[in-house]
Amino acid sequence: MRDLNGGGAPAGGYAVGRTPGTVGELGEFGLIRELTSRVTPAPAVRIGPGDDAAVVAAPDRRVVATTDILLEGRHFRRDWSTAYDVGRKAAAQNLADIAAMGAYPTALLLGLVVPAELPANWPTELMDGIRDEAHVAAAAVAGGDVARGDAVTVSITALGDLRGADPVTRSGARPGDTVAVTGWLGWSAAGHAVLSRGFRSPRAFVEAHRRPEPPYHAGPAAAQRGATAMTDVSDGLIADLGHIAEASKVRIDVRAADLDVPAQMSDIGQAVGVDPLQWVLTGGEDHAIVATFPRETQLPARWRVIGEVLAPTALPQVTVDGAPWDKAGGWDHFGSDPVD
Structure with a gap:
């Protein structure tokens, strides 16, 4: 088990395209390189994948954070949704939580568990979906973690910035609103x-x-x-x-x-x-x-x-x-x- 930040992806990564074989054949470090090659920069991510941890700017000096999990068979089905669809959905449900606090999304962290026999193009297409949804919200993927497991599990942590405003919580509604x-x-x-x-x-x-x-x-x-x-x-x-x-x-x-x-x-x-x-x-x-x-x-x-x-x-x-x-x-x- 090794995080995406510390995976040591080479500068420029691998060529983006359909990845042949299975995750097991690709191997842990090959999978990390494939995933990180799909990450695009954003101004808030000062240091992204390739180090022990990411560095994300927090001009407000407060960080809005949320996390969520998608489990295959409970939250999505691979015969209903493509990997790209699942990536868009996983990112969207976390980025929406940031926006609902009145904040601006800045970065995402990915936790990914996959079986070794999973086609290798599935996690790379998932990453494409996560990246593209993050782009819609003006955020970026800053790093993450991969591990082997019996079923696909996607965990996203999203970060956001309030830009000097107060957070809008659930507790402020008043009679007459x-x-x-x-x-x-x-x-x-x-x-x-x-x-x-x-x-x-x-x-x-x-x-x-x-x-x-x-x-x-x-x-x-x-x-x-x-x-x-x-x-x-x-x-x-x-x-x-x-x-x-x-x-x-x-x-x-x-x-x-x-x-x-x-x-x-x-x-x-x-x-x-x-x-x-x-x-x-x-x-x-x-x-x-x-x-x-x-x-x-x-x-x-x-x-x-x-x-x-x-x-x-x-x-x-x-x-x-x-x-x-x-x-x-x-x-x-x-x-x-x-x-x-």
């Missing part, structure tokens, strides 16, 4: 339903499940407009608003009429016997951003109001049109079904 969201809701869950039935279209929803597109710019923009609480929608709208309600000790009421349910999502719901509103309210992995704002706030572009913050009646909770949502939904790593 409005609740607003930006990004897609329910698209990944609808895509999962399509894939589960052996289909690959409508493609937009399938791609939303394979490669979420978080609105990274929206987090810092919301912070600048005075957002009082914020989170990304990774577990489902109700579940993630529930985190805000609990941390802020408030009740949050969502208005169903203000939620966007595209006609094509309704068509999918009709085909599979699911109310599409359930996907919008409880489907996870879209990584939209939801926040609360003082009522008089002029919202940033592409945000829409979907509810309000109220004083708690008894316990903090989330309601829909004034009533508790009593249908199943929301992601729980120890309770939800795996992707298959």
